[in-house]
Amino acid sequence: MAGLRERQKQDRQKRILEEARALILEQGYEATTIEGIAAAAGLSGVTVHNYYGTKAGVLLAIVAESDRKLLEKMGAALSRDIDDLLELLLSFATIIRHHAVTNLNKPIWRQVVAATIVDPDSRFAKTYHELDHKLSMVLVREVERLQEAGRVSADISAIAVGKGLFHLQNTRFIQFVSLDDMTEEKADETLRRDVSALLHALPCRGSRGG
């Protein structure tokens, strides 16, 4: 039956996120006030606080929603044909980066990242990190696939490789959103350089002990 009251609550919450998203994109995060969001949604500021606790809570709720979509798409979007570890990660990173800039913008992403760092125990930061984890596990599974295809050493933990790559991608993502004039292409290059260098850093030789 889903209770009328419950439905209206969800409707209000949805309205808050929609209006907040529009306002933040329009005016920027800092210029957007809770009262402004509330007014746009036809509610009182206190109600917004009731639902999301803080201004950062509203922001992270917006992101959580868009990230759920990203996760859904990621599984399908990562082409199963890629049989190279480097190209796999670059493809993975491109999808994330592209999703990020089409849904929000760089200054807002900076606020998102900052908010999850300053208060990592908040309810919203936790769901953000959960999604991050799920995203990294998509990568891990792809690494496992490459291991089966013999393109990645079978005696190295797929989780370690996947997470390591994910972290590199993550740092470069933060750098990407921190530099307003860095294009997606340039970000792609820097990540390629990092990963390629690390994958080939050690001189290749037989397993003779040193």
Added chain:
Amino acid sequence: MAGLRERQKQDRQKRILEEARALILEQGYEATTIEGIAAAAGLSGVTVHNYYGTKAGVLLAIVAESDRKLLEKMGAALSRDIDDLLELLLSFATIIRHHAVTNLNKPIWRQVVAATIVDPDSRFAKTYHELDHKLSMVLVREVERLQEAGRVSADISAIAVGKGLFHLQNTRFIQFVSLDDMTEEKADETLRRDVSALLHALPCRGSRGG
């Protein structure tokens, strides 16, 4: 001659940073107010604003000072005996991590990282990133040394390897300060796993084309 006025100004700035550091360590960043810092330093709040612009500006000035010391030490502290890339990075990371927790604490570092991300163009964030860059170049030079010793492929850019490693270290540093119950030892392990996995991810074989 250095002008009396100039000397007093520097004295005041120094006092602000000292008192701010003490207060922030004692009460936490958010609980510490500009007025509180000003009172402790025997100045007015407006004066603190005049010198450092914002509360985050004060925080980043504190960090910049302590990071200068880190940079000085890093060159000397990185043992010249290390001839393994993985051990080199772990040693590098340990020095940074240890410096971080002995000078400030995790919640404060979270604020530092967040502040440099939200406003990457601020004067203080720039000096922070400059120091980061210099730090990464220390690593790059060590990689060059390992290349000369034949421990790292000579045909891979030392800058790429050094920066790549630095970024991995950086992500794990952020994770370290984000998790209050992560010990330095555990952080060391996770970084070791990442780097080791990436360095050995590709199956070793001759340069037969695919």
Added chain:
DNA sequence: GACAAATTTTTAGTTCAATAAAAATTTTTA
């Protein structure tokens, strides 16, 4: 020591996040 210049402090105000408690409204239930 008096005057000019520079700096700091005082004063006053704005804005906004966040919180608390009472009042009003809406929804459910009988």
Added chain:
DNA sequence: TAAAAATTTTTATTGAACTAAAAATTTGTC
């Protein structure tokens, strides 16, 4: 439809960052 329950809004406050402009102080110069 009336009473009860739950939720939202109103009202009111607090606390703090940040800003602007005038007043006071300190410093350097003659």
